[in-house]
Amino acid sequence: xxxxxxxxxxxxxxxxxxxxxxxxxxxxxxxxxxxxxxxxxxxxxxxxxxxxxxxxxxxxxxxxxxxxxxxxxxxxxxxxxxxxxxxxxxxxxxxxxxxxxxxxxxxxxxxxxxxxxxxxxxxxxxxxxxxxxxxxxxxxxxxxxxxxxxxxxxxxxxxxxxxxxxxxxxxxxxxxxxxxxxxxxxxxxxxxxxxxxxxxxxxxxxxxxxxxxxxxxxxxxxxxxxxxxxxxxxxxxxxxxxxxxxxxxxxxxxxxxxxxxxxxxxxxxxxxxxxxxxxxxxxxxxxxxxxxxxxxxxxxxxxxxxxxxxxxxxxxxxxxxxxxxxxxxxxxxxxxxxxxxxxxxxxxxxxxxxxxxxxxxxxxxxxxxxxxxxxxxxxxxxxxxxxxxxxxxxxxxxxxxxxxxxxxxxxxxxxxxxxxxxxxxxxxxxxxxxxxxxxxxxxxxxxxxxxxxxxxxxxxxxxxxxxxxxxxxxxxxxxxxxxxx
Numbered sequence: 001x002x003x004x005x006x007x008x009x010x011x012x013x014x015x016x017x018x019x020x021x022x023x024x025x026x027x028x029x030x031x032x033x034x035x036x037x038x039x040x041x042x043x044x045x046x047x048x049x050x051x052x053x054x055x056x057x058x059x060x061x062x063x064x065x066x067x068x069x070x071x072x073x074x075x076x077x078x079x080x081x082x083x084x085x086x087x088x089x090x091x092x093x094x095x096x097x098x099x100x101x102x103x104x105x106x107x108x109x110x111x112x113x114x115x116x117x118x119x120x121x122x123x124x125x126x127x128x129x130x131x132x133x134x135x136x137x138x139x140x141x142x143x144x145x146x147x148x149x150x151x152x153x154x155x156x157x158x159x160x161x162x163x164x165x166x167x168x169x170x171x172x173x174x175x176x177x178x179x180x181x182x183x184x185x186x187x188x189x190x191x192x193x194x195x196x197x198x199x200x201x202x203x204x205x206x207x208x209x210x211x212x213x214x215x216x217x218x219x220x221x222x223x224x225x226x227x228x229x230x231x232x233x234x235x236x237x238x239x240x241x242x243x244x245x246x247x248x249x250x251x252x253x254x255x256x257x258x259x260x261x262x263x264x265x266x267x268x269x270x271x272x273x274x275x276x277x278x279x280x281x282x283x284x285x286x287x288x289x290x291x292x293x294x295x296x297x298x299x300x301x302x303x304x305x306x307x308x309x310x311x312x313x314x315x316x317x318x319x320x321x322x323x324x325x326x327x328x329x330x331x332x333x334x335x336x337x338x339x340x341x342x343x344x345x346x347x348x349x350x351x352x353x354x355x356x357x358x359x360x361x362x363x364x365x366x367x368x369x370x371x372x373x374x375x376x377x378x379x380x381x382x383x384x385x386x387x388x389x390x391x392x393x394x395x396x397x398x399x400x401x402x403x404x405x406x407x408x409x410x411x412x413x414x415x416x417x418x419x420x421x422x423x424x425x426x427x428x429x430x431x432x433x434x435x436x437x438x439x440x441x442x443x444x445x446x447x448x449x450x451x452x453x454x455x456x457x458x459x460x461x462x463x464x465x466x467x468x469x470x471x472x473x474x475x476x477x478x479x480x481x482x483x484x485x
Contacts, residue, residue, distance in 0.1 A: 022055035031109035101375020110376040116458040163291035167228040192231035201437040223269035373399035390449030435475040438468035
């Protein structure tokens, strides 16, 4: 990348920031969304085309023209070898997959993910030298909160109008209203991921600031969603995060204040969530809350009186059909039915890691191009399934070459995070929350890679991961400068 930046920062920096905004807008889109508008110019296709193609690609074209036509005479602030190394490593990671994609016979439309990932690394490389990373952090948090508000509302609505006691497996019916502007609704594990990414900085902030009713309500809502989505990887990391953040807090604060904080931020939301689930469980099991065959709540029975229902409110088996229009009682139609089993925890199958181990074996067996793989979404090409693991996905998409580059990035992340936390021992203060949150983001998304493709492909994970990686590396550089002085 050119070592000079257009000297009119009033133009180029805002333009790059808008570019990042539009990259966020393109989440959960693909080239098929671009082509849909040529088949039918509907509202949905126009929105999808705008999000997937028009906004990010046109903005990049404008930036490219700026860089070509202007005399670029301002150098980057300073050389930073590790930033450049990360930049070139990730570019190489993408190029390997692009080359393998073009020669493998994989679907050409999947190259779309190359462009968005390329746009992303260009933005973060620029923002690293132009003091945009912290602002990028808050913009990302804005998008995460926006997603959480929308999908969280739909999840709460489902929980209080349906007999389910958890949110696992609610994709796609609960979130089908998003199909107007997206072709890929979020899954329960994705909602859990978003909740955790908001929870981390907010929890750290609450540890070092006074309580308020709004703060307690917010942390309860996040805890409620984290518990009900029942993502195993998120739940395990949540425990790890609480332990490490507690260690961080106790280095600078007293134990008694920690007990007070943990009681309000962790124990109280956990107990309230458990109480709500227990109450709902007992109301359903005692037939006070009444559900139909679709498990939707259709009424409430008070004081042992028979609930009067209209037959159109119920989905009945053929033997239950009533030919006349008379009203019927709940008792009349369910007394002879077997009592429905109420599931508190998500169903756990007896396959190896929910079938993931078989997917991984198939990827190893079917990947004949083990040096360079089959390009973007190579797991779908090989086994017609999500690999559900960051390394196996990378092996399918970029072979051993891309896998080695990814492993290098992961090792670098581990080193930088351990260095800042246990060697440099940065303090848990307001001015360090972005940096500390980024450390936990790197840990969370890498841990999530055990069961998901995570940041190996363009996604929310990849945006947050690259952003956090550059924040952490620049944070280490700044701390090193202070020690040198």
